[in-house]
Amino acid sequence: MTFGKKLIETQALEHSYRLSARASTTAIKGINLEVLEGEFLSLIGQNGAGKTTLAKHFNGLLKPTFGKVYVDGADTSQMTVAQLSTSVGYVFQDPDRMIFLNTVEEELRFGPSNLGLGDDEVATRAEEVASHLDLREYYGLSPFLLGKSAKRRLAIASVLAMKPRMIVIDEPSVGQDRSQTDRLMSYLQRLNREEGIAITVITHDMRLVAEYTDRVLVLSAGELIFDGDARMLFKERSLLGRASLEPPQITRLSLALPDVFPEPALSVGEAARQIAKAAGTSPRS
Amino acid sequence: MAVRGSEQGSTGEKAVLVKDLSFRYNGSAQDCLSGTNLEVRRGEHVAIIGPSGSGKTTLCLCMAGVVPHIVEGAIRGEVLLFGKPTARQTVGELSRQVGIIFDDPEVQLFNVSVEEEVAFGPQNLGLERDQVLARVEEALEWTGSSSLREAAVNTLSGGEKQRVAIASVLAMRPPLLILDEPTSMLDPAGTRQVFEVLERLRSREGMTIVTVERNVERLAEFAERMYMLAGGTIVAEGEPADVLSRVELLIEKGLEPPQVTMLEHGLRPVLEPGARYSMTVPEASIYLSKFLRGRPGS
Numbered sequence: 081m082t083f084g085k086k087l088i089e090t091q092a093l094e095h096s097y098r099l100s101a102r103a104s105t106t107a108i109k110g111i112n113l114e115v116l117e118g119e120f121l122s123l124i125g126q127n128g129a130g131k132t133t134l135a136k137h138f139n140g141l142l143k144p145t146f147g148k149v150y151v152d153g154a155d156t157s158q159m160t161v162a163q164l165s166t167s168v169g170y171v172f173q174d175p176d177r178m179i180f181l182n183t184v185e186e187e188l189r190f191g192p193s194n195l196g197l198g199d200d201e202v203a204t205r206a207e208e209v210a211s212h213l214d215l216r217e218y219y220g221l222s223p224f225l226l227g228k229s230a231k232r233r234l235a236i237a238s239v240l241a242m243k244p245r246m247i248v249i250d251e252p253s254v255g256q257d258r259s260q261t262d263r264l265m266s267y268l269q270r271l272n273r274e275e276g277i278a279i280t281v282i283t284h285d286m287r288l289v290a291e292y293t294d295r296v297l298v299l300s301a302g303e304l305i306f307d308g309d310a311r312m313l314f315k316e317r318s319l320l321g322r323a324s325l326e327p328p329q330i331t332r333l334s335l336a337l338p339d340v341f342p343e344p345a346l347s348v349g350e351a352a353r354q355i356a357k358a359a360g361t362s363p364r365s
Numbered sequence: 366m367a368v369r370g371s372e373q374g375s376t377g378e379k380a381v382l383v384k385d386l387s388f389r390y391n392g393s394a395q396d397c398l399s400g401t402n403l404e405v406r407r408g409e410h411v412a413i414i415g416p417s418g419s420g421k422t423t424l425c426l427c428m429a430g431v432v433p434h435i436v437e438g439a440i441r442g443e444v445l446l447f448g449k450p451t452a453r454q455t456v457g458e459l460s461r462q463v464g465i466i467f468d469d470p471e472v473q474l475f476n477v478s479v480e481e482e483v484a485f486g487p488q489n490l491g492l493e494r495d496q497v498l499a500r501v502e503e504a505l506e507w508t509g510s511s512s513l514r515e516a517a518v519n520t521l522s523g524g525e526k527q528r529v530a531i532a533s534v535l536a537m538r539p540p541l542l543i544l545d546e547p548t549s550m551l552d553p554a555g556t557r558q559v560f561e562v563l564e565r566l567r568s569r570e571g572m573t574i575v576t577v578e579r580n581v582e583r584l585a586e587f588a589e590r591m592y593m594l595a596g597g598t599i600v601a602e603g604e605p606a607d608v609l610s611r612v613e614l615l616i617e618k619g620l621e622p623p624q625v626t627m628l629e630h631g632l633r634p635v636l637e638p639g640a641r642y643s644m645t646v647p648e649a650s651i652y653l654s655k656f657l658r659g660r661p662g663s
Contacts, residue, residue, distance in 0.1 A: 125552075324552055336647075336650040
């Protein structure tokens with residue numbers, strides 16, 4: 081994978097929420113970060129660590145209280161969310177915040193047609209995301225008739241159809257069962273690898289962090305305490321403890337068997353190959 | 366480790382009995398539940414797993430009496446709570462027996478401050494002021510949200526709202542607690558804390574608990590029995606180890622067995638495992654190191 085130029089840069093970013101006329105609370109502080117085109121990131125940490133606050137600065141939904149955020153070199157404090165939306169698409173946890181049209185098809189066409197694309201291209205993009213996220217069967221239905229899980233996929237699909245240069249998804253696995261989550265993540269991986277779209281997932285699902293993302297950012301009490309790959313992260317026991325993070329079960333097993341696993345395992349497949357090797361047998365499949 | 370449910374439920378009375386239940390939402394073309402049977406003994410922690418759209422949430426709504434009292438549709442069969450059919454009880458009667466926590470905390474929070482939110486239930490049970498305050502304090506502590514007591518609900522993060530929603534139901538101390546993906550927005554430490562509180566309420570106060578969860582690893586640790594729902598019917602039931610060892614059925618239905626279970630399943634030709642796979646890291650590491658020690662190559 082080739083990483084392109086700098087897509088997002090934050091300099092000493094700090095954000096405070098106002099609680100009342102006199103009181104405010106600092107959600108994130110001192111964040112210095114660069115995200116390149118084509119990266120696949122996860123943003124993790126405890127509830128209240130500042131994950132969503134940080135990510136909302138990537139497309140101008142929030143503006144810094146102190147410090148700077150640049151998207152494509154432009155200072156976001158001077159830009160509107162609409163201007164930034166072609167660069168960074170944001171999928172909220174709650175799909176009802178994003179859905180408002182009469183049919184699933186209209187919902188999926190809305191973004192691309194606002195980009196000024198031709199009808200054919202609009203239709204192609206809508207169909208493409210619909211088939212990858214299992215929404216084709218609901219095309220003519222009102223989005224409000226969909227179940228929680230399908231509604232959530234629709235919210236994600238409507239952002240993906242715009243093909244922004246970065247997509248932020250807040251909790252991709254919420255409301256999805258295992259196979260739906262894997263289909264979504266594989267599609268994101270394909271968009272990332274083939275079209276160079278940068279992806280940021282905010283998640284508590286450590287399996288996704290281990291299996292899909294190239295770079296992990298850990299926030300704790302508003303500060304960035306780790307920036308590196310998952311295997312490196314899972315070796316940092318005290319840091320994991322501080323951020324209340326628990327590696328995936330298969331990684332914990334590999335850490336409990338250091339004789340068999342010189343390095344932490346990130347997936348079941350990896351662990352199986354290692355054990356088969358230790359047992360002196362060649363792995364099945 | 367707590368006493369397992371089979372002994373505790375020896376009074377014989379069922380907290381929940383679902384008998385041949387079928388349900389179709391008004392305006393829907395097909396049954397959401399069809400011929401579902403399930404029972405939960407008093408003081409037991411039962412887990413329900415199933416893919417999206419399998420009817421888990423509808424089953425929860427039926428067990429809590431929301432169906433048929435608030436949500437209507439075509440029902441066959443019946444649900445008994447502590448021996449009485451839900452259809453023949455009032456919403457007021459039901460609310461003293463059963464509390465339900467949804468995956469989306471937004472739907473159950475409606476007060477301005479966290480304190481008011483958590484106090485609302487106990488106040489409506491007619492408790493004295495100091496009892497209400499004691500319940501609020503306790504429920505906030507159980508859910509790690511004491512520091513949020515004075516906060517305005519609309520300033521909370523998703524995970525914090527979920528803790529407050531759980532606290533607001535726990536403060537009512539319902540004999541039966543139904544949780545529909547209660548920790549979908551919580552971090553691992555928060556999730557563990559919630560499950561530990563549930564276990565304490567069950568073992569010390571005899572609370573009956575039904576949990577719908579995707580996190581099967583957590584269920585394997587805390588639930589005593591498990592039902593698997595697919596297409597509106599129960600397709601497997603038993604102890605978690607028995608249900609979760611049916612790896613191929615789980616995968617076929619789009620579910621996620623614990624990773625160590627998947628590992629042992631995938632290594633069958635090498636490992637010669639027994640009828641049940643490991644579900645937890647300690648089980649798997651003991652099993653695998655024993656196995657590898659017995660190999661000449663290691």
